[in-house]
Amino acid sequence: MFLWQYLTPVLLVILQTCKARKCATFTDLNFGHAFFGTTLKIRLLLYTRESIDCGTLMSHTNLSAHPHFNLSNPTTFIIHGYRPTGSPPIWVKKLTQLLLHRKDMNVILVDWNHGAANLNYLKSVENTKKAAANLTAFIKNMEEHGASLSSIHMIGVSLGAHISGFVGTNLNGTIGRITALDPAGPQFKGNPPNERLDPTDAQFVDVLHTDIDALGFREPLGHIDFYANGGTDQPGCPKTIFSGGAYFKCDHQRSVLLYIESVNRTCSSTAYPCSSYKDFLDGDCVSCDQFGAAGCPVFGYDVVRWKDILVRLGQTKAYFSTTAKTPFCMTNYLLDVMVWNKDERSGYITAKLHYNGTEAVASINHKASKFREYTETKMLAQVGKNIQSVEKMSLKFSNGNTCSPKYKLRVLRIRLTNLEHEQRPLCRYDLLLKDNEEVTFRPIPCEESNF
Ligand SMILES: *[C@@H]1O[C@H](CO)[C@@H](O)[C@H](O)[C@H]1NC(C)=O
Ligand SMILES: *[C@@H]1O[C@H](CO)[C@@H](O)[C@H](O)[C@H]1NC(C)=O
Numbered sequence: 059m060f061l062w063q064y065l066t067p068v069l070l071v072i073l074q075t076c077k078a079r080k081c082a083t084f085t086d087l088n089f090g091h092a093f094f095g096t097t098l099k100i101r102l103l104l105y106t107r108e109s110i111d112c113g114t115l116m117s118h119t120n121l122s123a124h125p126h127f128n129l130s131n132p133t134t135f136i137i138h139g140y141r142p143t144g145s146p147p148i149w150v151k152k153l154t155q156l157l158l159h160r161k162d163m164n165v166i167l168v169d170w171n172h173g174a175a176n177l178n179y180l181k182s183v184e185n186t187k188k189a190a191a192n193l194t195a196f197i198k199n200m201e202e203h204g205a206s207l208s209s210i211h212m213i214g215v216s217l218g219a220h221i222s223g224f225v226g227t228n229l230n231g232t233i234g235r236i237t238a239l240d241p242a243g244p245q246f247k248g249n250p251p252n253e254r255l256d257p258t259d260a261q262f263v264d265v266l267h268t269d270i271d272a273l274g275f276r277e278p279l280g281h282i283d284f285y286a287n288g289g290t291d292q293p294g295c296p297k298t299i300f301s302g303g304a305y306f307k308c309d310h311q312r313s314v315l316l317y318i319e320s321v322n323r324t325c326s327s328t329a330y331p332c333s334s335y336k337d338f339l340d341g342d343c344v345s346c347d348q349f350g351a352a353g354c355p356v357f358g359y360d361v362v363r364w365k366d367i368l369v370r371l372g373q374t375k376a377y378f379s380t381t382a383k384t385p386f387c388m389t390n391y392l393l394d395v396m397v398w399n400k401d402e403r404s405g406y407i408t409a410k411l412h413y414n415g416t417e418a419v420a421s422i423n424h425k426a427s428k429f430r431e432y433t434e435t436k437m438l439a440q441v442g443k444n445i446q447s448v449e450k451m452s453l454k455f456s457n458g459n460t461c462s463p464k465y466k467l468r469v470l471r472i473r474l475t476n477l478e479h480e481q482r483p484l485c486r487y488d489l490l491l492k493d494n495e496e497v498t499f500r501p502i503p504c505e506e507s508n509f
């Protein structure tokens with residue numbers, strides 16, 4: 059009796075541990091494996107709403123062995139990329155949880171760590187086609203058991219993006235969707251479409267680029283290609299090699315972090331179709347007319363809402379900016395200024411928006427703007443805050459050249475338009491901006507005729 063009192067909790071703990079051990083986890087390899095190289099092995103880990111935190115190792119052939127694997131539900135495959143050190147990817151758990159939170163589905167984590175962990179990148183690249191052949195057989199098996207290919211979504215990171223593309227090719231583009239997160243560039247650049255991801259690989263292919271100058275792919279690969287912060291350098295990522303490993307992977311890995319926020323709907327990043335990031339920052343690409351009432355596409359999981367129009371358009375490149383930290387979103391404003399100075403003036407405008415007792419500095423692409431009499435000069439002003447209502451604005455004009463005479467900007471009208479929310483633009487009429495002197499004022503809703 060006495061003994062039992064003490065033994066029962068101990069037994070319970072042992073029982074719990076055994077239960078926990080039944081969860082299949084991602085293969086954890088070490089640097090030694092990567093050093094000597096690994097041969098391809100594919101493990102499929104199933105997660106469903108019945109087992110959000112506990113993976114089940116699936117049979118490749120016997121699909122009825124898993125009672126929670128409901129083939130009437132959509133299935134999302136998550137496919138990681140190159141793992142030079144063999145460690146498990148830290149982001150998969152969060153992504154799996156958030157996907158299951160959004161929709162009742164099967165999430166299958168494709169663990170090809172044996173095959174991706176190799177100091178020799180080329181060996182991992184070689185394995186992508188083999189991995190794709192293996193997954194193709196599995197998906198065909200799913201189809202034979204009643205799954206619909208159009209309800210399959212593959213989320214591929216880096217090399218995983220091209221694996222998804224190869225699976226898509228093998229299935230003649232019938233799978234529903236491929237999302238590519240910073241698809242790998244090295245060894246895929248310049249390849250013909252069937253040797254890399256391309257828009258014919260699925261009914262809808264959406265791509266995010268975050269590291270096009272190193273590990274990622276520069277050219278568009280999908281129906282829509284998002285370039286976060288231009289796709290090259292991500293804010294908050296180290297710019298020098300002295301920061302160690304993060305220098306190599308921070309930009310590349312940011313793609314997954316941005317996508318995770320979009321699955322969670324923490325905030326939204328509207329992306330603007332444009333031919334270059336520079337043109338976008340210059341405020342030349344703020345029109346969303348081609349998308350009608352839907353407006354410009356929002357980056358991430360929910361971009362599927364724009365599927366029909368994006369497929370009709372063929373291929374679209376779209377740009378957005380982010381902050382350095384989660385949840386990463388920025389709000390875009392168009393600032394336009396009309397002056398009545400007789401002579402052309404050139405210089406820089408800086409702006410702050412005051413709201414709810416605080417202020418946010420707007421980032422404006424700092425090339426010198428030109429101001430001509432009675433002509434609108436447009437600037438994109440980006441703020442890393444979601445501002446409900448702008449109470450005051452501070453503006454400063456500087457001609458950027460300490461040697462030249464101090465000009466004044468005689469502003470006829472300044473107008474601030476929130477590009478993402480249907481709000482009446484805010485205006486200020488008749489304002490004198492002296493060189494390097496900040497002016498703070500309370501803008502008013504613009505007059506109708508001035509919209
Ligand atoms: C896929 O890979 C797994 C493990 O690596 C293996 O058991 C299975 O037979 C493979 N399937 C095919 C069709 O090659
Ligand atoms: C598949 O798995 C189920 C459940 O574990 C089992 O009853 C069945 O015999 C298996 N089928 C084959 C062909 O192995």
Ligand SMILES: *[C@@H]1O[C@H](CO)[C@@H](O)[C@H](O)[C@H]1NC(C)=O
Binds near residue numbers: 128129130131
């Ligand atoms: C499988 O999913 C379908 C559709 O979501 C649902 O109607 C059905 O009840 C599910 N089957 C099981 C065994 O849970």
Ligand SMILES: *[C@@H]1O[C@H](CO)[C@@H](O)[C@H](O)[C@H]1NC(C)=O
Binds near residue numbers: 228229
């Ligand atoms: C894809 O198309 C080829 C050639 O038309 C055909 O042989 C093959 O069966 C198709 N595969 C699928 C999965 O539809």
Ligand SMILES: *[C@@H]1O[C@H](CO)[C@@H](O)[C@H](O)[C@H]1NC(C)=O
Binds near residue numbers: 319323324385
């Ligand atoms: C998801 O959103 C909730 C608020 O809706 C927030 O509290 C949480 O931190 C977010 N999670 C992630 C991973 O961003």
Ligand SMILES: *[C@@H]1O[C@H](CO)[C@@H](O)[C@H](O)[C@H]1NC(C)=O
Binds near residue numbers: 414415446
């Ligand atoms: C405004 O600020 C107060 C306190 O600083 C805060 O409690 C409130 O939630 C804020 N309102 C909005 C809409 O952000």
